[in-house]
Amino acid sequence: MEGSEGGHHPYVPKDLKLPGFVPGFLSWSTILGVFGLSSFLVVSLVWIFSGKSKKSKVDRLIMCWWAFTGLVHIMLEGYFVFSPEFYKEKTANYFAEVWKEYSKGDSRYAGRDAAVVTVEGITAVLEGPASLLAVYAIAKGKSYSYILQFAISLGQLYGTAVYYITSYLQGDNFAASPLYYYGYYIGANFSWIVIPSIIAIRCWRKICAAHQVQGQKKTKIR
Amino acid sequence: MEGSEGGHHPYVPKDLKLPGFVPGFLSWSTILGVFGLSSFLVVSLVWIFSGKSKKSKVDRLIMCWWAFTGLVHIMLEGYFVFSPEFYKEKTANYFAEVWKEYSKGDSRYAGRDAAVVTVEGITAVLEGPASLLAVYAIAKGKSYSYILQFAISLGQLYGTAVYYITSYLQGDNFAASPLYYYGYYIGANFSWIVIPSIIAIRCWRKICAAHQVQGQKKTKIR
Numbered sequence: 001m002e003g004s005e006g007g008h009h010p011y012v013p014k015d016l017k018l019p020g021f022v023p024g025f026l027s028w029s030t031i032l033g034v035f036g037l038s039s040f041l042v043v044s045l046v047w048i049f050s051g052k053s054k055k056s057k058v059d060r061l062i063m064c065w066w067a068f069t070g071l072v073h074i075m076l077e078g079y080f081v082f083s084p085e086f087y088k089e090k091t092a093n094y095f096a097e098v099w100k101e102y103s104k105g106d107s108r109y110a111g112r113d114a115a116v117v118t119v120e121g122i123t124a125v126l127e128g129p130a131s132l133l134a135v136y137a138i139a140k141g142k143s144y145s146y147i148l149q150f151a152i153s154l155g156q157l158y159g160t161a162v163y164y165i166t167s168y169l170q171g172d173n174f175a176a177s178p179l180y181y182y183g184y185y186i187g188a189n190f191s192w193i194v195i196p197s198i199i200a201i202r203c204w205r206k207i208c209a210a211h212q213v214q215g216q217k218k219t220k221i222r
Numbered sequence: 223m224e225g226s227e228g229g230h231h232p233y234v235p236k237d238l239k240l241p242g243f244v245p246g247f248l249s250w251s252t253i254l255g256v257f258g259l260s261s262f263l264v265v266s267l268v269w270i271f272s273g274k275s276k277k278s279k280v281d282r283l284i285m286c287w288w289a290f291t292g293l294v295h296i297m298l299e300g301y302f303v304f305s306p307e308f309y310k311e312k313t314a315n316y317f318a319e320v321w322k323e324y325s326k327g328d329s330r331y332a333g334r335d336a337a338v339v340t341v342e343g344i345t346a347v348l349e350g351p352a353s354l355l356a357v358y359a360i361a362k363g364k365s366y367s368y369i370l371q372f373a374i375s376l377g378q379l380y381g382t383a384v385y386y387i388t389s390y391l392q393g394d395n396f397a398a399s400p401l402y403y404y405g406y407y408i409g410a411n412f413s414w415i416v417i418p419s420i421i422a423i424r425c426w427r428k429i430c431a432a433h434q435v436q437g438q439k440k441t442k443i444r
Contacts, residue, residue, distance in 0.1 A: 115336060170336050209365075
């Protein structure tokens, strides 16, 4: 119907309508390079500043993760959620470039799939700020530190599950090539399966241990 | 294209294709009555049996909730997840009747929307058995009791959020009438917003308190 306005785009499925689509300006290596350097900067800063505290190296590493993932949620995913027309962007806006490029691995981003927008919305609006709060909570040794980290990790895992299962149920045909499928769709999300799993298990154990200590204390008081 | 095979169904949007659709046999009052009576039976049994323990009334009430919600997740939602053709059911199978009726409030069930199936799948397969485990964990005073309840409640809240937000993003036009919209789509899910929120907050507080006790103990040991 609006085939001529569909716009030529590099995404799959080919019949996805993206009227007004403007191709990306930056190469994948530039986009990835900026992301890598910014991430390295954030992680380095948190590592250095947390070195002044008495925190263990594990705690400091986890603080780096929360700062990194929090900023990714707020800045990158936040941009996506509130920019439904990013694929029409006529300048080399870095955030638009990221999603124009990532859509080659999962065209549901450009196509504004409801499940993807929902998961990204929850992630950007709730989990992003909560992740930065987790950095603070660990630094200050707050009593809610573990339960907060557990909550965010579980949210990340639930979101990733919804992300993959909805794609599977819809035919899993949203990547422009196997390279993009494994490089972007699988590769870019892999950390958000592995690291939240490790942190969730760690928090679960810490919380169980605290309850055992509390239980022992109650027994002694008796 | 297959308009003639689309089947006459009572759902909205009217152009939803459900070839082979067979209308429900039971009235809404029968379906709700069976649900209400079964739920009352489950809650009563858990309440009576838990009375023999030294558990507080709050703990016993929460055990009733986990037994109820666990069985709903496993039996009702489990049936839906693994019965993609429930709307073709030619007998008065109670589980098919439930979803034929509920689809009047949200036709995405009959239409097999990917987000709905995903959320129901996670709920039925993971949260259902975990809810029954929570009954056991509370009864036995396990150290993982609160963190388990917190995890399931958060999963229920995340699922409900995905459920409503995806519908909103897709136009929120899946109910056959305002009565079904408020009665089924909003009303039937309301408990799964309120109760998991209360339980999650309660668990958060209990876990923070346990960490404070642990912190005090550590200080004393020093």
